[in-house]
Amino acid sequence: MSDPRNPDLAEAVRRLQAGDLVAFPTETVYGLGADAANPQAVARIFAAKGRPADHPLIVHLAGAGHLDQWARDIPQEAWDLAEAFWPGPLTLILKRAPGVPKAVTGGQDTVGIRVPAHPLALALLRAYVQAGGGRNGLCGIAAPSANRFGRISPTDAEHVREELGDAVSLVLDGGPCDVGIESTIIDLSRDGMPPRLLRPGHITPEQIEEVIGEMPELPDTMKPAGVPRVSGSLDAHYAPRTPMCLVPTPGIAEAIEKEKRAGKRCGVLLHTAPPLPPVHSHRQLPGAPDGYARGLYAALRELDQAGNDIILVEAIPTIPTWDAVADRLRRAACGSGTA
Numbered sequence: 001m002s003d004p005r006n007p008d009l010a011e012a013v014r015r016l017q018a019g020d021l022v023a024f025p026t027e028t029v030y031g032l033g034a035d036a037a038n039p040q041a042v043a044r045i046f047a048a049k050g051r052p053a054d055h056p057l058i059v060h061l062a063g064a065g066h067l068d069q070w071a072r073d074i075p076q077e078a079w080d081l082a083e084a085f086w087p088g089p090l091t092l093i094l095k096r097a098p099g100v101p102k103a104v105t106g107g108q109d110t111v112g113i114r115v116p117a118h119p120l121a122l123a124l125l126r127a128y129v130q131a132g133g134g135r136n137g138l139c140g141i142a143a144p145s146a147n148r149f150g151r152i153s154p155t156d157a158e159h160v161r162e163e164l165g166d167a168v169s170l171v172l173d174g175g176p177c178d179v180g181i182e183s184t185i186i187d188l189s190r191d192g193m194p195p196r197l198l199r200p201g202h203i204t205p206e207q208i209e210e211v212i213g214e215m216p217e218l219p220d221t222m223k224p225a226g227v228p229r230v231s232g233s234l235d236a237h238y239a240p241r242t243p244m245c246l247v248p249t250p251g252i253a254e255a256i257e258k259e260k261r262a263g264k265r266c267g268v269l270l271h272t273a274p275p276l277p278p279v280h281s282h283r284q285l286p287g288a289p290d291g292y293a294r295g296l297y298a299a300l301r302e303l304d305q306a307g308n309d310i311i312l313v314e315a316i317p318t319i320p321t322w323d324a325v326a327d328r329l330r331r332a333a334c335g336s337g338t339a
């Protein structure tokens with residue numbers, strides 16, 4: 001599928017140039033792509049996802065060489081991070097270049113940009129450049145995760161079809177995603193302010209610090225114990241329709257019994273092997289964060305579709321290497337149970 005002469009790619013480029021939507025794999029999750037320079041095409045993304053128009057999208061590029069088309073006053077840290085991590089699961093928030101439609105940035109003066117590492121995504125982006133790109137010769141593909149707003153991100157082409165059905169006419173199939181959770185987002189747009197981590201992901205704050213010589217500001221949920229935390233509102237996101245809650249390992253057996261006594265069918269998501277009573281359905285994920293992240297969304301999706309009344313998720317370790325997974329689980333639990 002990574003062959004740029006693949007007819008699907010030529011067709012994908014034609015559709016993007018015509019203002020249509022094309023879903024494609026990235027190493028993190030599948031994206032729902034449109035010509036980032038075409039406001040009508042971008043509007044189709046928001047319609048297909050049911051996403052509020054003030055939520056900004058990430059613009060995907062073939063390489064850092066195209067950054068100047070989309071961002072202005074690019075700080076040295078951005079070039080250094082691009083050099084270190086692109087192609088890869090890192091999104092940079094930078095000041096928006098004048099030609100970037102506000103539809104992409106949700107009306108903000110900043111823009112999110114990344115170069116994805118999946119060979120098929122890169123082949124698509126390069127074919128797009130070769131074909132002259134989109135409107136005004138700009139070569140960026142705006143793409144949020146290819147799920148309905150607030151729901152579980154797709155990590156397989158089949159998930160995209162389940163989520164979006166006919167709303168997307170072409171889905172490039174690149175197999176299951178390797179990382180499995182969305183990119184790390186770092187905000188470098190604030191003059192005179194330190195870089196700020198907006199979304200944890202596969203690339204850690206420590207890896208970012210190694211490159212730019214400064215630890216990014218962390219969200220409250222990731223501050224070390226002892227640092228005062230402000231309890232902020234949590235965006236419900238990545239959520240199954242079935243109610244879901246996190247349960248510490250020693251409490252799972254009891255939680256299952258309690259739900260069963262109330263006549264409920266339980267799904268459980270584990271990463272260790274505690275002795276448990278029988279349940280309606282269960283999924284086992286690896287006990288290390290990378291493998292867990294890779295399988296997480298597919299497992300949640302399956303548990304959501306298995307006719308459970310509740311999904312009990314074994315709580316994960318509260319140590320920094322699990323921060324990105326912890327973020328997704330908290331949000332999924334928070335948004336779960338709404339049809």
Ligand code: TXA
Nearest residue numbers: 026028030031056057058093110111112144145182183
């Ligand atoms: O891994 C990923 O980043 C995937 C793949 C497809 O690339 N994309 C993705 O997009 O997760 P989406 O739209 O589901 O999430 C984009 C996130 C949102 O939380 C949005 O608020 C943030 O990026 N974002 C985008 N532009 C921003 C900006 N200018 N300022 C602040 N946040 C921004």
Ligand code: MG
Nearest residue numbers: 144145153182
């Ligand atoms: Mg998303």
